[in-house]
Amino acid sequence: xxxxxxxxxxxxxxxxxPGDAACPGCPIPMAWKVLxxxxxxxxxxxxxxxxxxxxxxxxxxxSLKASIVHVAFASAAAVASGIAEALRRRGVNDVQVIAWxxxxxxxxxxxxxxxxxxxxxxxxxxxxxxxxxxxxxxxQRSSATPYGALTTTTPIIGKTEHKKDVAxxxxxxxxxxxxxxxxxxxxxxxxxxxxxxxxxxxxFIHLHAPCPVGWRxxxxxxxxxxxxxxxxxxxxxxxxxxxxxxxxPPSRPYLDPSKRxxxxxxxxxxxxxxxxxxxxxxxxxxxxxxxxEWVKRLM
Amino acid sequence: xxxxxxxxxxxxxxxxxxxxxxxxxxxxPITPQTTIVEKIAELIEKGEMDATMIRVESEHSxxxxxxxxxxxxxxxxxxxxxHGLMYMHEWLHWFSRAxxxxxxxxxxxxxxxxxxxxxxxxxxxxxxxxxxxxxxxxDNQEVLDTVIQAFKISEDPRVYxxxxxxxxxxxxxxxxxxxxxxDEDRVVEWLGPRRQGYVIDGREPLALGNLAWPEDTEExxxxxxxxxxxxxxxxxxxxxxxxxxxxxxxxxLIQCVHCSDAxxxxxxxxxxxxxxxxxxxxxxxxxxxxxxxxxxxxRPFPHRDIWEYARGVKGVIVYDRAISFGxxxxxxxxxxxxxxxxxxxxxxxxxxxxxxxxxxxPHEDFYRLTKExxxxxxxxxxxxxxKWYHRx
Amino acid sequence: MVNKLVxxxxxxxxxxxxxxxxxxxxxxxxxxxxxxVVNNDKCKRCYLCEIYCPVNVIRVEPETGAVIDYxxxxxxxxxxxxxxxxAIEMVPED
Numbered sequence: 001x002x003x004x005x006x007x008x009x010x011x012x013x014x015x016x017x018p019g020d021a022a023c024p025g026c027p028i029p030m031a032w033k034v035l036x037x038x039x040x041x042x043x044x045x046x047x048x049x050x051x052x053x054x055x056x057x058x059x060x061x062x063s064l065k066a067s068i069v070h071v072a073f074a075s076a077a078a079v080a081s082g083i084a085e086a087l088r089r090r091g092v093n094d095v096q097v098i099a100w101x102x103x104x105x106x107x108x109x110x111x112x113x114x115x116x117x118x119x120x121x122x123x124x125x126x127x128x129x130x131x132x133x134x135x136x137x138x139x140q141r142s143s144a145t146p147y148g149a150l151t152t153t154t155p156i157i158g159k160t161e162h163k164k165d166v167a168x169x170x171x172x173x174x175x176x177x178x179x180x181x182x183x184x185x186x187x188x189x190x191x192x193x194x195x196x197x198x199x200x201x202x203x204f205i206h207l208h209a210p211c212p213v214g215w216r217x218x219x220x221x222x223x224x225x226x227x228x229x230x231x232x233x234x235x236x237x238x239x240x241x242x243x244x245x246x247x248x249p250p251s252r253p254y255l256d257p258s259k260r261x262x263x264x265x266x267x268x269x270x271x272x273x274x275x276x277x278x279x280x281x282x283x284x285x286x287x288x289x290x291x292x293e294w295v296k297r298l299m
Numbered sequence: 300x301x302x303x304x305x306x307x308x309x310x311x312x313x314x315x316x317x318x319x320x321x322x323x324x325x326x327x328p329i330t331p332q333t334t335i336v337e338k339i340a341e342l343i344e345k346g347e348m349d350a351t352m353i354r355v356e357s358e359h360s361x362x363x364x365x366x367x368x369x370x371x372x373x374x375x376x377x378x379x380x381x382h383g384l385m386y387m388h389e390w391l392h393w394f395s396r397a398x399x400x401x402x403x404x405x406x407x408x409x410x411x412x413x414x415x416x417x418x419x420x421x422x423x424x425x426x427x428x429x430x431x432x433x434x435x436x437x438d439n440q441e442v443l444d445t446v447i448q449a450f451k452i453s454e455d456p457r458v459y460x461x462x463x464x465x466x467x468x469x470x471x472x473x474x475x476x477x478x479x480x481x482d483e484d485r486v487v488e489w490l491g492p493r494r495q496g497y498v499i500d501g502r503e504p505l506a507l508g509n510l511a512w513p514e515d516t517e518e519x520x521x522x523x524x525x526x527x528x529x530x531x532x533x534x535x536x537x538x539x540x541x542x543x544x545x546x547x548x549x550x551x552l553i554q555c556v557h558c559s560d561a562x563x564x565x566x567x568x569x570x571x572x573x574x575x576x577x578x579x580x581x582x583x584x585x586x587x588x589x590x591x592x593x594x595x596x597x598r599p600f601p602h603r604d605i606w607e608y609a610r611g612v613k614g615v616i617v618y619d620r621a622i623s624f625g626x627x628x629x630x631x632x633x634x635x636x637x638x639x640x641x642x643x644x645x646x647x648x649x650x651x652x653x654x655x656x657x658x659x660x661p662h663e664d665f666y667r668l669t670k671e672x673x674x675x676x677x678x679x680x681x682x683x684x685x686k687w688y689h690r691x
Numbered sequence: 692m693v694n695k696l697v698x699x700x701x702x703x704x705x706x707x708x709x710x711x712x713x714x715x716x717x718x719x720x721x722x723x724x725x726x727x728v729v730n731n732d733k734c735k736r737c738y739l740c741e742i743y744c745p746v747n748v749i750r751v752e753p754e755t756g757a758v759i760d761y762x763x764x765x766x767x768x769x770x771x772x773x774x775x776x777x778a779i780e781m782v783p784e785d
Contacts, residue, residue: 042501069506069507075360075363078363079364082323082369083368083370085351085368092500095501222745457701493695493696494698495696
């Protein structure tokens, strides 16, 4: 009936403070709660221009009981590199440096500095929270926007390219740890952060973060949409380390295509997919299949 | 007396970083700064310098990583030129507005297209409004001394602003000169531990840079300006202390040669001031009452010091190695505006723009141009206000 | 050897630094158009609502069940949607 201990550490209650400026149903503070379950207040978030820059509230107040360094747009990975090296030199090893950037700040404008930091293997965690568009400036298309999605810069035809797979790019950089995660699966994210915490070198986590405002769904469905992404096979949860891909438990059933829910169930919740034609939906199904083929090859 | 070495300007920067016990250097190569980065890498890998080098993938990341290290408590130095400086420009603003100490060397090189690796001061002046203290050296000894002084100035609680030191491409950066290195232990003792106004290393939850409303923002920048004005005194104090401890000082924000009884002043900054001084020496021998006012710190602008020397003069000729297109030379602009702080009755001030794109301006040209300026005024005529002097 | 570090306040000390505070966007409870109401008899103390709540205003304890701080609850409805036991209902705000 009742449980003696909560399934996640109590310190998760102390770091993400209520009353932030996020939209109702926003995935960002949800993810921060999981981070705080692992690191408590002992984390330095390096945040480039993105929704998170504003969610934390205005000077002189901060909605996170942790350290933040706000930085210019293209440089989260570079600043995190500098902080990590300085702390290492000073012998400060009880605080976790985390570059926390959106898909725009990572896959687009931040691509060069991300690649540089990954190649030099600096010791910090880079988390790209992916809400699949430039949300902070008002829902414009990014390279991480999925095929067919409507954004304010693809308002009628929808995006004509598939999603840029940044986790795959990071695997190609041979960094010690790459993982995909979703805010719909906090225990899975927690386990991945715990593993990353104990690895030295560059760690990358691609975190799926559905945005109710940008994807056009009711805020109460944030978790439901995140789970449907995994259940339809659109988002695959895995870790890559020791030169092998390890499929995460929530995604394992969907290795079998017959177990996946039809992708229409995921698409129907989201207003950004309202102009999809049957041909485009076929294209999306092919995309799902191709991703699973790639995953199987690396397992 | 410290150790004497024969060093290029770039190596002087590298050795100054070594003497100051810099913790972290994050830099990206660009001609003609490259040998700074190479020498530092060599000193580190040989074990002569205990620092960490981050071999970043771009200049934008160079200043970003430098900033990250500085915010987390490290003593930092970086260097670049020309387009590298243009690429990292947004980071200069970030650095100073965060009120974090740091030092950067700029090997001044002109901008493209066309590609051109030689010296003018355009890239330097482009940083005018960033809130950095901007210094310019005339010879390699001054490069070394000013880089060391920069750490002391930057890490002073009355300042807490980053400092940029300019040195001319090839004229200083790749030319060997005898340089005396002060004793490393005495430098480290004088600099003391690194001081900064706050540190982000997890000791307490602190956020840097949250969104601020307009009134708060303006107040933050007004404090930056107050620190910049206070740095005027700190620069003089540091230069004086350096002179007492290590035997060399440069006059603070400006260096004046033959100024005490001058009726005419020639103003310049950078390496070519040496040629200007030679020309003025020649004119002095012919009886011309002219002096050289070399601007050593362009920001904060030394208007008080310039006024002290310019108040009784009949004419001021300002040599600029850059132009603000659509207007005139940057040094001229600030000289006129600076003097106007003190009087509405300005002397005749002329601007000669020359050496842009790296054209060499030998002392004979300075001699001719300055002589012409003085002769014209003595005759009762007015010299042209703005002249772009070009020669092949 | 590593440089020692001294933190000393600047002379002109308005710095762009922010410190943690609850309610940086004000009492975000005023944003609501509907509010979650918990039936603590149905609540099985699974903690899912506490884990998922984006404003971190739900506290689940074995004795009390799920308790919500309505000063800051934005009324997004996520808790009602994730509860496996339908113990939370969204009712219109009056």
